[in-house]
Amino acid sequence: MSKSQIIKLMLSIILPLGIGAIAGMFTSEAVPDWYATLNRPSFNPPNWLFGPVWTTLYLIMGVSLFLIWNQKKSTERKIAIGVFLLQLTLNFAWSFIFFYFNMIGLALIEIVLLWISIFMMLVLFYKIKPIAAYINIPYLLWVTFATVLNASYYFLN
Numbered sequence: 001m002s003k004s005q006i007i008k009l010m011l012s013i014i015l016p017l018g019i020g021a022i023a024g025m026f027t028s029e030a031v032p033d034w035y036a037t038l039n040r041p042s043f044n045p046p047n048w049l050f051g052p053v054w055t056t057l058y059l060i061m062g063v064s065l066f067l068i069w070n071q072k073k074s075t076e077r078k079i080a081i082g083v084f085l086l087q088l089t090l091n092f093a094w095s096f097i098f099f100y101f102n103m104i105g106l107a108l109i110e111i112v113l114l115w116i117s118i119f120m121m122l123v124l125f126y127k128i129k130p131i132a133a134y135i136n137i138p139y140l141l142w143v144t145f146a147t148v149l150n151a152s153y154y155f156l157n
Contacts, residue, residue: 008069008070009062009063012062012063012065012066012069013059014062015062015088016058016059016061016062016065017055017058017062019058019088019091020054020091023091023096024051024095026096026099026100027050027095027099029099030102034099034102035099038153038156039153039157040153040156041149041153041156043149043152044152056138057138057139060135060136060138060139061084061088061136061139063135064132064133064135064136065081067125067132068080068081068125068128068129068132071128076127076128077128079124080121080124080125080127080128084125086117087117087118087120087121090113090117091114093110094110094111094114097110098150104150104153104154104157107150108147108150108151108154111143111146111147111150112147114143115143115144115147118136118139118140118143119140121133121136122136122137122140
């Protein structure tokens with residue numbers, strides 16, 4: 001790998017991990033207080049599971065971004081990276097809407113938009129570099145589960 005590719009890889013991984021770390025700090029502050037008072041669905045995973053899962057997913061996102069960014073410049077690549085940044089922004093915003101502002105209903109609407117943007121990202125990534133889409137399937141599945149979980153919290157509270 002060339003020096004520029006190594007820099008692209010590092011930046012691609014640091015971006016989602018950094019965004020996730022910032023969101024995680026705000027999330028962790030709300031967990032012992034407001035979140036702990038909510039009625040939980042029976043299938044709610046233990047709190048300790050979220051950190052490792054999200055860290056893994058952010059790493060996968062970073063690798064997939066690198067795989068796309070490393071392709072030759074094109075309109076398709078530019079759009080795919082734009083959709084990647086959109087879904088990352090929605091991912092970041094969800095934590096604040098749900099945990100910081102305690103707006104479970106708005107968070108539910110927002111996570112549906114996040115799911116759609118992830119699906120769009122996978123379609124666009126597939127057209128450029130299929131493996132970049134395939135490795136994000138666990139991300140789409142986790143957000144699918146998170147959407148059901150968010151909906152459950154909305155209806156139980």
